[in-house]
Every structure is written in C-alpha cells, then in structure tokens.
Amino acid sequence: MAGARAAAAASAGPSASSGNPPPQEPGLGELLEEFSRTQYRAKDCSGTGGSKVERIEKRCLELFGRDYCYSVIQNVNGDICGHYPQHIVFLEYESSEKEKDTFQSTVQVSKLQDLVNRSKTARCRGRFVCPVILFKGKHICRSATLAGWGELYGRTGYNYIFSGGADDAWADSEDITEEDCALRSSDTHLFDKVRGYDIKLLRYLSVKYICDLMVENKKVKFGMNVTSSEKVDKAQRYADFTLLSIPYPGCEFFKEYKDRDYMAEGLIFNWKQDYVDAPLSIPDFLTCSLNIDWSQYQSWDLVQQTQNYLKLLLSIINSDDDSGLLVHCISGWDRTPLFISLLRLSLWADGLIHTSLKPAEILYLTVAYDWFLFGHMLVDRLSKGEEIFFFCFNFLKHIISEEFSALKTQRRKSLPARDAGFTLEDICMLRRKDRGSTTSLGSDFSLVMESSPGATGSFTYEAVELLPAGAQTQAAWLAALSERETRLQEVRSAFLAAYSSTVGLRAAAPSPSGAIGGLLEQFVRGVGLRGTSSSTL
Numbered sequence: 001m002a003g004a005r006a007a008a009a010a011s012a013g014p015s016a017s018s019g020n021p022p023p024q025e026p027g028l029g030e031l032l033e034e035f036s037r038t039q040y041r042a043k044d045c046s047g048t049g050g051s052k053v054e055r056i057e058k059r060c061l062e063l064f065g066r067d068y069c070y071s072v073i074q075n076v077n078g079d080i081c082g083h084y085p086q087h088i089v090f091l092e093y094e095s096s097e098k099e100k101d102t103f104q105s106t107v108q109v110s111k112l113q114d115l116v117n118r119s120k121t122a123r124c125r126g127r128f129v130c131p132v133i134l135f136k137g138k139h140i141c142r143s144a145t146l147a148g149w150g151e152l153y154g155r156t157g158y159n160y161i162f163s164g165g166a167d168d169a170w171a172d173s174e175d176i177t178e179e180d181c182a183l184r185s186s187d188t189h190l191f192d193k194v195r196g197y198d199i200k201l202l203r204y205l206s207v208k209y210i211c212d213l214m215v216e217n218k219k220v221k222f223g224m225n226v227t228s229s230e231k232v233d234k235a236q237r238y239a240d241f242t243l244l245s246i247p248y249p250g251c252e253f254f255k256e257y258k259d260r261d262y263m264a265e266g267l268i269f270n271w272k273q274d275y276v277d278a279p280l281s282i283p284d285f286l287t288c289s290l291n292i293d294w295s296q297y298q299s300w301d302l303v304q305q306t307q308n309y310l311k312l313l314l315s316i317i318n319s320d321d322d323s324g325l326l327v328h329c330i331s332g333w334d335r336t337p338l339f340i341s342l343l344r345l346s347l348w349a350d351g352l353i354h355t356s357l358k359p360a361e362i363l364y365l366t367v368a369y370d371w372f373l374f375g376h377m378l379v380d381r382l383s384k385g386e387e388i389f390f391f392c393f394n395f396l397k398h399i400i401s402e403e404f405s406a407l408k409t410q411r412r413k414s415l416p417a418r419d420a421g422f423t424l425e426d427i428c429m430l431r432r433k434d435r436g437s438t439t440s441l442g443s444d445f446s447l448v449m450e451s452s453p454g455a456t457g458s459f460t461y462e463a464v465e466l467l468p469a470g471a472q473t474q475a476a477w478l479a480a481l482s483e484r485e486t487r488l489q490e491v492r493s494a495f496l497a498a499y500s501s502t503v504g505l506r507a508a509a510p511s512p513s514g515a516i517g518g519l520l521e522q523f524v525r526g527v528g529l530r531g532t533s534s535s536t537l
Helices: 028-037 047-065 097-101 109-122 155-162 178-184 190-204 251-259 294-299 302-317 335-349 359-372 378-384 388-398 407-414 424-428 469-507 516-527
Strands: 002-004 068-074 087-094 130-135 138-143 207-212 242-245 324-328
Touching: 028 047, 028 359, 028 378, 028 469, 047 068, 047 087, 047 359, 068 109, 087 130, 109 190, 130 335, 138 335, 190 207, 207 302, 251 378, 251 388, 294 302, 302 324, 302 335, 302 388, 324 335, 335 359, 335 388, 335 469, 359 469, 378 388, 388 469
Parallel strands: 138 324, 207 242, 207 324
Antiparallel strands: 002 068, 068 087, 130 138
C-alpha cells in the first residue's frame, strides 16, 4: 500500500439547459459496454480489455481526487482480493487545492496493510471490510458476510458449492496462503484468530454499526452452511458492535421486477420461503425518530422497503455519533452496492460529499467504482433478467424528497422556533401538485410532501421576500431540496439515456415473429421513457 493523491481534473463544461438530457460523462458509454460484456477481475487487467479497465480506474481516482486526499491500497493482479479494484481508495479527508499540494497521510499505512491482509480470510470470497465513502469524518464501508467452515477449509471447493456446481467466475481465484494454512492448523482457535483480525480492522476504521442485508442467518447450499454472519456468531465476538438485521431480497427477486415491466410498486417479497430465517432486528434507539412501523416490514413493497432501509442508513451516518457504518449482504456485490450507491448519490445530491462533481461525473464514479470495480456480475444478472443494477438508478425518482435529505437534521438544529406566520409545512404546500407521473422521464418528479391536499401554486424566489424571517430560512432550505431533486433527476436521466443505448435495448432480442418493436416498447414503457413525441430525457 502506498500513499497517493489524485491530480485535480480540468473543470467540466456548462450544465445542460433545462429540458435537454444532461451531458454524458466521457467514457460512460464505454464503461457500460465493458460492464455488460465481461465481469471485472483484477488479475485479468491486461490486453485490450485491460487498457479499458485502466482508463476506468484512472478516471475514478481523478474524480475522487477532486474533493479528497486519499491513500491507495494496492491490489495489483488481485493480490489482496481478486474482485476488488486494483487501486482501492482510502479517503482520508476533504481537501482544497492547497491541501492537495501538501498532502500528509493520516493513517498508519503499514498497520492498515497488515490488517487488510490478515482480515480478508474472515469474509466470504476474501471480500474484506473496505471503506468507500467518507462523510463527516466517518467511514461508510462495504464487505461480504462472514466466511463459514466451508470457505475456511478451501475457497476453491467452496466456490464450486456456492455456485451450485457451475463454473463460477471465482473458481480459480485466490490460492491458499501459508498464513491461511497456519490458521487452519488449529481448529480450536480458528474463528478466534480469523474473526479477531476482522474485528481489529473494523475498530481501526471506527466502525460501530453493522447492517446485514441477508434474509438468512447463514447461507446454506446442499444442506451445508457455507457462510455465516455476525448476528449468529456463537461466541458473540461482535457483541461490542451495534448489529442490525435488515433482510432485503437478493438479486433473484429482481427478475420479478423486470417481468413486471420494471414496476417496483406493489412488488412484495415472499417472506414465507423456507430459506428465509433472519427476522428484522434494529435497536430501538435507532428507530424512535424515523416514524416507521417496522413491524409491518413484510407487507412493504420493494419501493417502500428500499426507502425505509435507506432512511435508516442515512439516520445512522447523520447522527452525532462519530462511528462508522458497515453494509453487507452475502457476497457484497448485489444488494451491498445498491445501498452504497444510493447513499453516495443521496449525500452528493445534498451537497455534502463529492461537492465539485457534476451529475454526469458522480454517475460515472458510482457505476464504475461501486458496481463495476467491486465485481458486480452484470453479465450474469442480465442473462437471468435480475436487473438490480438498473433498479438502483431508476429508483432515484423515489428519494428526491425531504425525507431522504441529510440536511434535515442540520436544519432542525440551526433553525429558531417555528415562526408564527409560515411553517415548513406551509411552504411545502406552495409547491405544485400536478407535476406529472413519477415514472415518466417526460414529466417532473413529485415530492412526497406534494400529495398533501391543497398543494397548489409554485415556489419561487420572489415568494421568499413575502415571508417572515423564520420562514425565509426555511424557504432557503427548501430551495436546497429543490436542487437535490434536480440533481437526482439529472443523474437518473443520464443513466437511462446511456443504459437504453447500450445495455437495455440490446437485451431486447427479436421475437420469432420479428416483432422487436413490441419488445422495445415494453422496455420503454417499463423504465418510464414512454410519452408524447415532444418528451425528452
């Protein structure tokens, strides 16, 4: 591992005018083409495909370097993890241009390197706890779940079992190291040693909260426990951490999403399946301020479930606690990037992270880094119709309102007592109600608050001058929310435009009768592109 900083990138051009699709980040089309063509593996970064991946990684480092000073964990040829980036970014602090010229690492590089190398064995597929977002000095991390006996006694055999006997992409991945063999020589202390390293890494990163998205306590294949999780660790090694079990459907469920013309509303997971044995479990002190009836989680559709889980994660990282957060599922490359990407985009839309990046740039960064370079198996998922990747960005239309803004807490702390003239709710009522469908790109995006009766009129800066002082403060905050809506809308529009021209439309193969128009129409209708001829992205 070596300290590093990215050079500042040239400033981007002016934003697109209203009504036109936002400009695509240079290379976004190439990124999606490569992503949909082959699965990323660090050791395969050679030849023509390797040069493309190198360009993608270089661009990610450049975008991270716009707003942060960072160190790099070198993972050349996948020496640490075969399906993590070759250059793993460790964000240290936000930086100005002057600070970049005088960058000094704040981490003990050798200690972090040692912890990473030792802890990787503790987690499924060697996907160790990796920090990916820095917010208010806290690390938001991702990983796979804890490895079980099946993997600890031979990862190659484990991969064969885990994939159901198929030629898994990782079947020829990491070899067993001398250190692994030494650990396995003593069965009695195996988990103490391996998971002990994992815990040391979590503590080094100041992680306190662990959010487990698995719907199982342990992953079972052919009657054998092939993975475990912190919540069922018999020795309670993770008792000092705050554990949250927030079960969320796996990638297989998203075939139903595609089969329903990409409509997530009304799509409810079947919680009565035999393998589902992990109940929702969240400490009361984390839920009291959210006004959510968590006992009803099994009745939520995919939209409401994703929204509520995102609210929970945002409330954790936006608290006064200085502790970090870990999010993981089983392998950490489907559900995990979904929520990591939504967190990154939501905080960016509030102007709280990656503050210099434009919509097209943050889109490129999250697609490339959070999804592609961390091993999401898009090729496999597309072949099975499991479009969780597409769902992530199409879902942005559902998180544009105040409920998902991390500015909310800051506003409540800084605002004076409610003004007698106008309240925030009064101002919200001034916004237009009739803004069109929430699923159509040809229409605007509605705020949740706009469903209130009598929500007529429109919000303008001129109207602020008519408001009392306290309400003006609230109106200014509301203007920031309007900016949030616009930014997320631009990201979603740019994604759908790029996706439909590369991955999406290509997936609609001609039917035996040659009626490709009908298949394309189904895709267009499902993603919200259908509308009048005057509609634009």
